[in-house]
Amino acid sequence: MHPSLSVLHHLFIISMFLQSTALLDTPKMKACEPRMCGNLTITYPFWINGVHPSYCGNPSLEIDCRHGKPYLVDSYDTSYYMKHVFYENNSFVAISSILENVIGDCYIPEFNVSIGLGPFEISEMNKVLLFFYDCTDIQPPSADYLHVTCNTNQSQSANESFVRLYKNDKYGPENLLNNCTISKRPVLGWNQQPVDQYMSLMKDGFLLELKVMSCEDCKESNGACGFNTSTSAFMCICSNGTTYPVSCPVNFKQETWLHSHRKMALIAGLAIFATALFSLACVLSIFKLHKSYVFSKQYNQLKKIEQRLGMHGSLAPKRYRYRELMKITWSFREKLGKGGFGTVYKGCLSDSRLVAVKILHNLTSNAEQFLNEVASISRTSHVNVVNLLGFCFEGPKQALIYEYMPNGSLDSYIYSDDATTLGWEKLYEIAIGIARGLEYLHQGCNTHIVHFDIKPQNILLDEDFRPKIADFGLAKLCPPKDSIISMAEMRGTIGFIAPEIFSRSFGVVSTKSDVYSYGMMLLLIVGGGRNVKPSVDNLSQEYFPHWIYNRLLEGEEIQIGDVTPVSAEIVRKMALVGLWCIQTTPHNRPSMGRVVEMLERDLHDLEMPPKPYLDSAPGFMSLPMDCACTTSSHTQYPPMLSPEKSAIIPVVVVNPCSSASL
Secondary structure, eight states, X not given: OOHHHHHHHHHHXXXXXXXXXXXXXXXXXXXXXXXXXXXXXXXTTOEETTTSOGGGSOGGGEEEEETTEEEESSSSSTTEEEEEEEGGGTEEEEEEHHXXXXXXXXXXXXXXXXXXXXXXXXXXXXXXXXXXXXXXXOOOSSTTSEEEXXXXXXXXXXXXXXXXXXXXXXXXXXXXXXXXXXXXXXXXXXXXXXXXXXXXXXXXXXXXXXXXXXXXXXHHTTOEEXXXXXXXEEEEEOTTSOEESSSOOTTHHHHHHHHHHHHHHHHHHHHHHHHTTOOHHHHHHHHHHXXXXXXXXXXXHHHHHHHHHHTTGGGSXXXXXXXXXXXXXXXXXXXXXXOSSEEEEEEXXXXXXXXXXXXXXXXXXXXXXXXXXXXXXXTOOOTTBOOEEEXXXXXXXXXEEEEOOTTOBTHHHHTSSSTTTTOHHHHHHHHHHHHHHHHIIIIISSSEEEOXXXXXXXXXXXXXXXXXXXXOTXXXXXXXXXXXXXXXXXXXXXXXXXXXXXXXXGOOOSTHHHHHHHHHHHHHHHHHTTTOOOOGGGTTSOOHHHHHHHHHHTXXXXXXXXXXXXXXXXXXXXXXXXXXXXXXXXXGXXXXXXXXXXXXXXXXXXXXXXOOOOOOOHHHHTOOSSOOOOSSTTTOOOXXXXXXXXXXXXXXXXXXXXXXXX
């Protein structure tokens, strides 16, 4: 046998032995790996019948995957399946398959949904539809009650029926109609449909919550979460097959390392005996194969992209080695923030420039896609867009290096106890700067960029408090000839996401989606000046943009306390522009170029916008007001509203643009 083939033969035997011993160590962990059911990832505390062993999840959270839909097995009514899962807060959206098959709008539920949901609880974030049917001698007291021209399937009575939508489940006897049979059903209402679309509201489902033990400690110890069916308690499965009640031991990694190295020592002895028989030609063959299969593809990709970056001359971002990043960041000593796409550290380049280094994780893109994104963002050059100075790519070690912003992010000023510390003139300049930066991204680049995550946390301030748009982790690229974007997953932060991203009924996704987010941010700046901090506790209060609209309409001041005529005019102008930007349908919103013009015009030249017809805004009212500076929307979500990353949102697709995360 040729020496090189003999080496390959022995290496194959050794690798198979290593693989088999590794598999013997981790059968339980592999059995509990996440699995897909349709478009949803199913993992602890849920488990799929016939796919996962029963110890992979809570027994009461068994899933039956039928026709690509995860049905709830332990629910009293097994016609419900999960549409979106929010693992961060143990909640999900439940959809009734029976309602999906109902044709027309003449339908009233024959039962109270609260009696058939097994181990789950109905979230207080839901709205409530109340049905009054078979009513005798009754006249509804207000227009809030919608007349329905049919009754239940069981009732053929000619009596009257009505339906009313409530913002929550807290209503008194005075809200109920006498001489009627009453049935209620929770609904999401996230898309703000009116009560006359009650069938659509019911088909969209409602939010359910469940209380299970957190899995975070177990995952941080490199374990897999499961359920001990003998003790009916949570268990953490470690890589050697042992289980613990909370997490793997602190010294478990060291024990695993010693066990692995003893095994490697035995294998190494056998390998030395085998390799003593081989010639130098064999070693050279191994080296060539190693280089060909491990390094060749990555090496060629890097060379190709570096040549492309070289076309940008001195403006091209520099490629750094990972060991250089260790030196730049003082071994990642000073953390600036953490987000869904990575952790940001403070650093210093050799020329004494301070930088922010974002170490990326949870990446699914390949090498060429990542480097193409670096090349794309490097083409942006604007005073109000953060400057990319360099990048690092060494297999799974990927990083982006940006200029350092000494004054942090905008949210630390508008959410502070004294939100006007910058002064309204400076806040006005910041608002115009952000608008100009967005106008540049939408129209000024060769390839248009839609940011999809405009919010105060992603607006950084330099030493002169000039705003710079940052965090392009959710952005998408769009050639100039295309203005409508194809999307496969929801992007953005609840409270700043445009309605069309949730539902196609509002319009198509485009640059106008950024305009909506910008408008909500303007209103938050205005609200920050009067220390408005909306939360889940005040959902019953007046929707804040409507409060601003009514104050403007009545000619009243928005601020409280001592204000100058100049600051009052600035606030009213920013409020007017913000209300224009959050118009419900995209075609009613101005472009960012038009927004800049409106901000620079005299207040008296601005028209009063139509009132946005969203009657409530749970997303806005539940914005996280105390969140730290983050690097993506996947890290700071309001309670009960954190969507799974892979949640599919239907969007009209016309001339789809190329998709790339920046």
